[in-house]
Amino acid sequence: VLSDKSIGPGKWSDYTCVLPSVSVGNVGQLAADLIISSGRLYSVGYWHSASLTPVCGPGPFGGPPCTAAELWESEQRRIVVLQLRSPVLACRRRRFLDEACNLIAECGFARVLLLASAWDSSRREPSCPSLGLAGSPGWPNPAPEGLEFESLEPERRLSGVGLAGPLFRRLAADSRPTGTALACLFCSEGDNSGHAGQLAEAVAAILGQPGLAPVPGRPLPSSWRLLYGSRPVEGLY
């Protein structure tokens, strides 16, 4: 981790790390952007990893350029978001899991909340809630009262979640962090901005931080401006 701030052992020992996965519709990553915007997190550093596809672009919130992996923090909320902006290289998935687990262990997070999305067709029943949750033995009941969700078995293989599944199983088996949870939204590809909002609201409920929920009327990240392409040519109709 490269940062201007000093990040020594124990710096984030009582924090929750929110880590999205590249999954169907990029819902986890979009939700992480909403959390950063709504929760007013600030950039504290970058994660320099050889396992991620290199990307660099204008800052999505108007700040410095963004890279493949960034760290955003809120001291008040005791939350760190490790935002991933590019997929893991296909030949380095195992290495990515190792690096991610090592990073989480070094930072000393108390809990890790993985965000992902899965194919709508992988739901057991169409009537099941669109939100699925799984918790490690250290965090067995991540859902608060009143949140509708489908309980996911840790060993269940979901299609479209990317590396969230293997990472969850790996972290759940480790002694650190204390607790790991996976929040997975079932959806299909399309305009997934609504799904991102839904997942961000679920994260706010799980963490007991209502301020993390998207605020209506708040400007969206500039990187969302043409997320689904430019407008079609009128003459095509």
Next chain:
Amino acid sequence: LKTDPFEVAWVQGSVQVRRRRSQQWPGERLKSAAGTLVLARLLDGAAPDGASSRPVSRAAVALGRGAGRPSHIAFFAAADRAAGANSTVAAAAAAGRLTVVILENPDMSRCWRRCYSLSQASCCLEAFARQAAVATNSCFSMAADGPFPKRLPEFSRAVDDSEDSDWDGGEDQGGDSGRLKASDVRSCAMRLSPAARQQLAAGDRRVLDCSTLLVGVGPAACGFLTACVLGDDAEILGLISCGFPEAGLANSLGQTALGDFGCFLYRLKCNPQVLVCHAAAPVPPADCHEFVELLLSVLDVESLDLAVLGTQPLTSFQSAEPASSLVGPLLRCLRSSAMLGQGKAAGDAVQQLEPPNLLTGLPAQLLSVCQMRRVPAAAFVAFVAEADCDGEPHRLLPPDPAAMAAFRPALACQPLRYCRPAWPPNSDRVMRLLCRQPGANGSSAYLYT
């Protein structure tokens, strides 16, 4: 409206539709509410001659974007499209729970055979098939007209199903070439000239004297740097080779042919503090990290200014204007915070890269590392026609002059301005670049490949 446990609303009608050849849609149009736009294409293809397709298509697009639950799509066909289709769709949307709207169309089964990219469609067809087993009205007769369409595979722009469904968490299986174990074997190697090695050994910090590093990625950027900066008076300091780790060695410094795929490092004799790296050979994304680490390992990063030039396809440039209206080449710039903070970007002539556009590949890796390590750096990316981009390894054609000329405004910006580039470039030098052939160093090695 009738409803069912699958939250599908059925609207029945009976119309006759004749087929006509559908329009071709640009691929990027499928990005927004993907299923809906492809759907509109199907509908346009089913429209009778002379009928206006605008109301139907617009309704479909609006439905797909405004439905808020894109897990299903709407599809319909009608002879009287302006009145019948819109009113039907409007009524269904007003119900607030619209997922599928179907009007009878005996030709619909043939339409579906051309629907090859809609995962949502397969979900609709499943629900449709369940209903067909129990419904008795004529709306479902089309299912019996021909072979029922088979289920379509789900497609995601983000993930490849084989990544998570087939991978069991085991060891990584090779790099981009499929032959390497990326975690074990270095995929890049650097070879330095005797003079460079001597300079490294002589200094306390084991770095080369360099205050400015210019990196060209791709044939056009390298050609531009050669023509305007490098000149004929440059010293080869070393090269970096990618993809040949078995020998553990880079190519020799004499292997300067296009097909040797070496990325050379030059020093300007007229300005020894300036180094130029030509990454004309494609560097795979998996090797970018190691390439940059090798390159910066011999430089004093703390006193370095860096500029990287590269190209990307014009079709990848995202703007509010349709892609068909873009006229390339376009030049954009992205600077690190350190360069902006030092005021080195003041008065620059190149437009900033607008979000949501991104840099990829080697320019992205270079700028990312510079951003992380607080190195003043600028990336100049020219969006050019696809044929001029840093392409596949076997493309050995000379660079396009138009693509090279796209970088001209960058000469007025830091740090290129510091290097006192020549404009216009020497015409003989440019001609040699454009006429360069594979094996121009006299070797006929390609006869045996």
